[in-house]
Amino acid sequence: MNEPRTTRLVEAVLRCYPARWRRRHGDEAAELAALLISDGIPAGSIAWNYLAGAARAWLTPRPGRRLSTVACALLVAAGSLGVSAGLLPSTTSARAAITSQPQGPAHCRPGPPEPEPGMISALGRPRVIIQGAGHARSC
Amino acid sequence: MAVSERDGRAGQDVLRRVGEASVLILISLADGPKHGYALIQDIKELAGVELGPGTLYGALDRLERLGLIEPLPADDRRHPYRITAAGAAALRVHLDSLERVSAAGRLRLQLGGI
Numbered sequence: 001m002n003e004p005r006t007t008r009l010v011e012a013v014l015r016c017y018p019a020r021w022r023r024r025h026g027d028e029a030a031e032l033a034a035l036l037i038s039d040g041i042p043a044g045s046i047a048w049n050y051l052a053g054a055a056r057a058w059l060t061p062r063p064g065r066r067l068s069t070v071a072c073a074l075l076v077a078a079g080s081l082g083v084s085a086g087l088l089p090s091t092t093s094a095r096a097a098i099t100s101q102p103q104g105p106a107h108c109r110p111g112p113p114e115p116e117p118g119m120i121s122a123l124g125r126p127r128v129i130i131q132g133a134g135h136a137r138s139c
Numbered sequence: 140m141a142v143s144e145r146d147g148r149a150g151q152d153v154l155r156r157v158g159e160a161s162v163l164i165l166i167s168l169a170d171g172p173k174h175g176y177a178l179i180q181d182i183k184e185l186a187g188v189e190l191g192p193g194t195l196y197g198a199l200d201r202l203e204r205l206g207l208i209e210p211l212p213a214d215d216r217r218h219p220y221r222i223t224a225a226g227a228a229a230l231r232v233h234l235d236s237l238e239r240v241s242a243a244g245r246l247r248l249q250l251g252g253i
Contacts, residue, residue: 053193
């Protein structure tokens with residue numbers, strides 16, 4: 001890799017660090033990278049190492065703060081994705097269960113006899129029939 | 140949270156969880172202040188470990204937060220660091236602990252006849 005490209009690469013990666021880190025170490029870090037590259041260490045390896053360091057710097061809580069804002073945002077985003085991923089299969093299977101036809105004879109299914117779909121029960125309360133693997137339960 | 144010199148004297152191995160890079164940096168600083176490039180070169184010579192620059196700065200920040208090292212006035216762009224009294228005490232405790240584990244390991248290898 002030629003010198004201007006390696007310099008640009010390192011500079012780009014150093015911009016990933018938080019501003020407080022760059023103010024403190026930025027100039028020295030750029031100089032250190034140049035020295036290491038001149039020692040024969042691949043620029044890509046230095047850039048990756050700085051990139052990993054930048055991720056750690058963002059995730060390290062500052063004194064007086066429990067977690068940095070970005071770390072909180074990442075955690076919230078990861079949590080939302082996790083909840084969505086957890087809900088998706090359950091809603092899909094529930095919908096599939098509601099729309100599927102009953103399987104097997106009625107006497108195999110626990111609970112009282114079920115009304116025809118769309119019927120109102122004797123108690124005057126609509127019931128949702130959830131079925132799975134040939135068995136049904138009402139709720 | 141800074142580590143006090145008393146923690147070291149009390150025999151608490153505060154370096155047990157800081158990682159190998161931090162321990163190597165403390166060992167390197169034990170004979171005098173150094174800046175980033177000098178630390179990388181010294182650790183390579185001392186332990187055969189090539190510390191990446193990102194790893195180095197991460198470890199320096201952690202050690203400084205713990206009060207085990209402190210920055211000296213900048214020399215041009217370079218910031219030298221020196222080990223604090225608490226850092227020296229913590230390093231001593233950690234090295235003692237490593238020696239005990241090392242001795243026990245050698246003894247067990249002997250007893251096992253491996």
